[in-house]
């Protein structure tokens with residue numbers, strides 16, 4: 001049984017719905033918003049309604065400070081430099097920015113996972129049609145994308161490998177460190193979607209030397225919808241520019257934006273200094289300050305639990321769940337070895353229709369989970385995070401039939 005430490009206990013206490021009968025096991029879809037994040041967002045919205053200083057653009061200054069603090073906290077979790085973090089709306093925006101920045105030629109190939117999320121594949125299907133690229137899909141074996149299968153498909157025309165950290169419909173981690181060693185050595189761009197693990201598992205950019213890491217904030221990072229990030233390797237940012245540009249990614253050649261906007265001598269022909277860093281990959285227009293404020297508060301809360309403790313706790317809950325599922329006769333798709341999984345556990349409940357009925361029945365008992373499939377791989381997806389405890393797992397197991 002998983003033991004909750006004080007830090008984990010306090011984390012759970014930040015989700016009143018969990019004390020109020022909700023058994024929430026669906027962080028992989030959309031996480032719950034913790035109280036400190038709700039408070040921070042509410043305060044911001046109230047301030048937007050008051051306009052205390054009578055300067056209607058006050059939020060740009062305050063927002064820049066918040067966004068810098070958020071970049072710093074994200075960077076800490078990546079063992080990276082805050083300068084290499086761009087704050088973007090979601091994973092899709094990051095993956096598209098990455099895909100559109102790379103210079104590729106007709107006949108180059110891109111390697112993708114057959115059961116990956118749509119957001120990873122769609123930008124490349126678009127570029128393949130437009131630019132004549134070859135897409136090589138790596139099939140899954142028992143719900144896993146094996147590093148050896150990825151490496152086997154690499155040849156002299158491979159320019160990109162784009163993969164998620166985990167298979168979102170099986171819960172099997174992909175060995176990105178092994179893939180990154182090879183892509184780094186061969187000068188191939190590695191693009192990583194970390195959305196389904198970041199916030200629970202650490203991702204060290206020194207052991208996974210990717211070129212881009214895209215992530216959304218509303219699942220394991222406990223933020224609200226519409227605030228994610230894109231980490232860009234500094235060498236890559238220096239070499240590749242996105243095909244779009246926005247003023248807030250840079251500064252005017254003289255002074256700051258408030259000076260430029262209020263100066264009678266400003267002109268559209270003035271130089272805008274956009275750094276060759278991850279900032280250039282942001283939209284450069286007025287950003288989602290509400291999302292940044294909320295995600296910052298959520299991350300500060302998440303940071304109160306030591307990383308090792310968080311991971312060990314969730315993996316112990318996963319083991320409790322897998323054992324219980326197997327003893328009830330269910331087939332579990334997720335690897336049983338704790339280090340081969342993160343927070344997602346998927347089991348087969350007799351096919352799509354039966355699984356949808358089962359999940360609907362669970363939801364009617366206030367047990368939240370989902371049915372998810374990709375390329376025929378999937379089933380009932382349970383996702384466990386730090387705020388969960390052993391009683392949540394026991395409650396789910398007690399609600400399941402014997403097979």
Ligand SMILES: Cc1ncc(COP(=O)(O)O)c(C=O)c1O
Nearest residue numbers: 090091092117119164168195216
């Ligand atoms: C692997 C993966 N990537 C990305 C996303 C979400 O993408 P976005 O942040 O663009 O909504 C999901 C959502 O389920 C996912 O499972």
